[in-house]
Amino acid sequence: MTGVAGLRKVVTVVDEVLLELGRPVAVPVRRVAAAAVIRNPWARRGFVADLQPEVEAIAPGLARLLTGRVTEALGGVDRLESFGKAAIVGLDGEIEHGGALIHTPYFGNVFRELVHGTSIIVFSDDRLPAGEALTVPLWHKTAAATRSHYQTMHIRVPDAPRPDEIVVIAAGASGPRPNARIGDRATDPAVRLADLETAT
Secondary structure, three states, X not given: OOOOOOEEEEEEEEEEEEEEOOEEEEEEEEEEEEEEEEEOOOOOOOOOXXXXXXXXXXXXXXXXXXXXXXXXXXXXXXXXXXXXXXXXEOOOOOHHHHHHHHOOHHHHHHHHHXXXXXXXXXXXXXXXXXXXXXXXXXXXXXXXXXXXXXXXXXXXXXXXXXXXXXXXXEEEEOOOOOOOOOOOOOOOOOOOHHHHHHHO
């Protein structure tokens, strides 16, 4: 049905920010993280030098599955303004196993193309026991320097990853941080260390 070997479950988390310090946010924002819990194809095999065969077989299907869950929860591809990705590797795996599934073009390029993005996809990864939370960063899908869209989302799957599993995550948001107002590179003054030292 999903086309992803070893898939045990999919968890989708939706977060809508409406108030910040009691003030309505200027742009109500929906943030979504979709997590696929899969069997780690390299767990308990010792050091595997070539990860490519499993990456090619698994990563594109994961990207399609998770992108679909994220965009559906946001209300369509056009509602996704920022994105991020992450992986949590169970204790019998290597960090490289998570990296193999999210950092290669077989995941990243598919995710980016499906949401009409052009930016490099910001990421996080870790090796953790089941139930630990991971912070997933996000930034703008076509203008990575757009500071208003720098934000994070937390996701936790209570029973994953088991030692021989990997949790692969795609995340997206429909807008900027709540009441973002620190400017951007286009409006920043020129700031040099020498000028700051002179001012003090």
